Amino acid sequence: MEQKKYWDPEIETAPREKIRQIQLEKIKKLVDRVYKDTNFYKRRLDAAGIKPEDIRTLEDFQKIPPTRYLEDFVATPVGEKVAVPMEKVVNIISTSGTLSGSPQPVMISDADIEVWTDSFARFAVMYGIKKGDIFQMLFPFPAIWRGFTRAGATLVPFTAQTFLMDNAIKLMNNVRPSGILAAPALFLMMDRRAAELGIDMKKIGIRTVILGGESWSNTYREKMEREWGAKFYDVYGLVEIGHPFGECFEQSGMHCWEDLFFTEIVDPETEKVLGPGEPGEIILTSLWRDAMPLLRYRTGDVAQWLEDKPCGCGRTLAKISRIKGRTGHMVKAGGAKIFPVDVEEVIQKFPELTGEYQIVLTKPGIQDMLEVKAEYRPEVTELETLKKKLADGLEEATKVKSKVETVPYGTLAPAGGWKAQRIVKTY
Ligand SMILES: [Zn+2]
Structure with missing residues (x-):
């Protein structure tokens, strides 16, 4: 069957x-609608002195104070945020x-499910999925599954795996899907566990891997694509909003x-709206959420707009960089804003290193230089050269003077969990 573009x-x-x-x-x-149907936004707009009819341009909309997660979303009772009668939820x-x-x-109506599903049919086609492709879902999220089937894929839903990782791996080995969708950490855990079970996931015939829910580096992608002979794509979304961004086959930023x-990038401190090339916090407004709509929702995630130029895939929709990290993980050093992913x-480019590292902050606020601790592999002995090469590499990438300390294998490995601590303070 001819593939849809x-x-x-x-x-x-x-x-x-x-x-x-x-x-x-x-x-x-x-x-x-939210002014009429929710106490929450009626109160907020009244407090800001804004009436719905004052919104005549997109800039007018940006005058509405953003909705913050803890102070606004969490602090407001569900009943004040719901915009539909409860029987529609x-x-x-x-x-x-976390x-x-x-x-x-988070309340969901049938209308919400319909748009969410359709948006995932778009994603599926963008990732090159076509009729007959078998996709294994490691996200417990039915709207995503239905979107993929709407685009023609055959689904192995999360529930088919009875929630046990070993079963998911064995089922994958039997069914031989052409693609999977997972969170990056889960994907890595499965890959390791499969090896223990004597199953080589790389030989199953997977051509498309979609990873979402956490940020992962481009260097990691290059390594995985080489080893797997598959394409690795990014997808971004959150339960309160939906999934606004994903990569096309160009793999250079995510389409919105x-x-x-409606997506904005703002300075996390001043909430000033930023243009292309300036990293800031993503603020999202879902234009379709029916049961629990949110205006200008602060995500805590950082990215930047990419220059507005035609994309090789033919889509005219704006592109945003991949997620750099959380606002709390931004390190200011010299004149730069640096994230662990940078x-x-x-x-990841140094085979002498294990991949474990830490950014060290020596004082509050702006650091004089970027200080990094990196773990080297047991067989490595030439440490001075390695330190110099790594410092040069970091300086080239971040444009900030860098100082490197190398530490032996096993020093930085996460204790009691697999989520590494990438930023440490010495003050
Ligand atoms: Zn594109």
Whole structure:
């Protein structure tokens, strides 16, 4: 069967002006609706002295104060945030609760499920998935599964694996899917566990791996693509908002589904709106969320706009960089803003290193230089040359003077968990 190039060509290749018009129309309706239907936004807009009819341009919309996660979203009772009668809520899903200490309920209506599903049919086509492809899902998220089947794929849903990793691996070995979707850490764990079970996941015939939920470096991608003979793609989203970004086959930044989401990048301290090339916090407004809509939601994730130029895939939708990290993980050194992933890109290029590293902060605020501890492999003896090469590599990548300390294998390995601590303070 001929492969579709776009799921929704009219939107995905629309002129920029048309996209902005669609955004403005949807935003006006959204503000109007949340003002009428939720106590939460009625109160916030009144406090800011803004009426729905004041929103005439996209810039007007940006005057509405952003919705912060802990102070606004978590602090507001569910009943004040829901914009539909409770009988229209068909699912209650939840955030991970990492920051607030407990999972936060998020209400979903049938209308929400429909758009969410369709957006994943778009993703599926963008990742080159076609009828007959078998896809194994390691995300417990039915709207994503349905989107892939809508685009023609045959699904092995998360539930088929009875929630046990060994079963998921054995099933994969039997079914031989052409693609999988997972979180990066889970994917790595599975790869390791499969080897213990005597199964080589690289030989199953997987051509497409979609990883979302955590940031991972381009150097890691290059290494995995070489080893696996598969394409590795990024996808970004959050439960409260939906999934606004993903990579096309060009793998140079993520396209934004701009008719479905209004995306802004702002300075996390001043909330000033930033343009291309300036990293800042992503603020998202879902233009379709029905049951629990959020205006200008601060994600805590950092990325930057890419220059507005035509993409090789033919999509006209704007592109954003891959996620660099969380706002709390931004290190200011010299005149630069550096994230662990920037350091990781360099570290991964050195076969002498294990990949474990830490950024060391020696004082509050702006650091004089970038200080990095990196772990070397047991067989390495030439440490002075290695330190020099690594410092040069870091300086070239970050444009900041760098100081490197090398530490023996096993020094930085995460204790009691697999989530590494990448930033440490000595003050
Ligand atoms: Zn593209």
